[in-house]
Amino acid sequence: MSIKVGIDLGSTAIKVVFLENREIVWKKVVPTIPGQAQVANDLISEGLSEIGYSPDQLDDPVVTGYGKSLVHDAGKVIDEVSANALGVFLLSDHKARTVINIGGQDVKVIRLSEAGKLIDFKMNDKCAAGTGRFFEVAGRILDTPVDDFGDLGQSSADTVNISSTCVVFAESEIVSLMAKGIERQPIIRGLHESLARRIAGLAGNHDIEDEVYLDGGSANNRGLVAAIEDELCRDVHVLPYPQFSVAYGAARSLDSMM
Ligand code: ADP
Secondary structure (H helix, E strand, O other): OOEEEEEEEOOOEEEEEEEEOOEEEEEEEEEOOOOHHHHHHHHHHHHHHHHOOOHHHEOOOEEEOOOHHHOOOOOEEOOHHHHHHHHHHHHOOOOOOEEEEEOOOOEEEEEEOOOOOEEEEEEEOOOOOOOHHHHHHHHHHHOOOHHHHHHHHHOOOOOOOOOOOOHHHHHHHHHHHHHOOOOHHHHHHHHHHHHHHHHHHHHOHHHOOOOEEEEOHHHHOHHHHHHHHHHHOOOEEOOOOHHHHHHHHHHHHHHHOO
């Protein structure tokens, strides 16, 4: 039995998946730090020892993501948009037509044909607004881990208007709301709504086709997903492990001969 390995060296997080018979049998995410290739190799060793396989049972890894060129012994390198498109198309049982990936430092909107071919994509990588980085900055000011944002934002009936799309101005807007005594829950809800408006603007609501899937680490944030659904006026699906769909697509590219 051979195990396929997908490595996604993202700007914020390194993700590794092992696949056996097209199913994820092991996965791990760690923050991106210098020496990414070594981190990825260490993760592979960790995965092998956890699932009890030997290195000769692994196929050569397929590498994607921002740091993909740093791994010199990759079996194959694939660009992150193709890996993302393939991963979500396959994991959605071929239903996905639009993929919105909210990564650590960029947002991508990818459109797919019925056959899963890439039609086109748009990317916002010029500023942090609308990305996971925006939440991390807000989380530091609010002294709240980003993992708690979804529940906290959704627990609030009240909201506030955060008008700044630039992370630097949004930071001072949050500080002044806190100085007025406003609780963090409505501030977080306001942040979700602000980001949802920005992401919907990038996506261009008229160009979006169902079914829409949200992935990347920020898709774990249910409050953000709900805000994006409200802004787009349509259902947005989230796969069980939204941060791993790009690494999954990389590994599955061996099957698809991309
Ligand atoms: P990249 O591929 O660009 O490195 P990822 O898709 O791995 O980015 O997403 C990283 C982002 O996901 C981080 O900014 C982090 O804040 C966010 N994230 C991860 N898990 C959660 C969670 N449970 N809730 C909210 N945000 C999350």
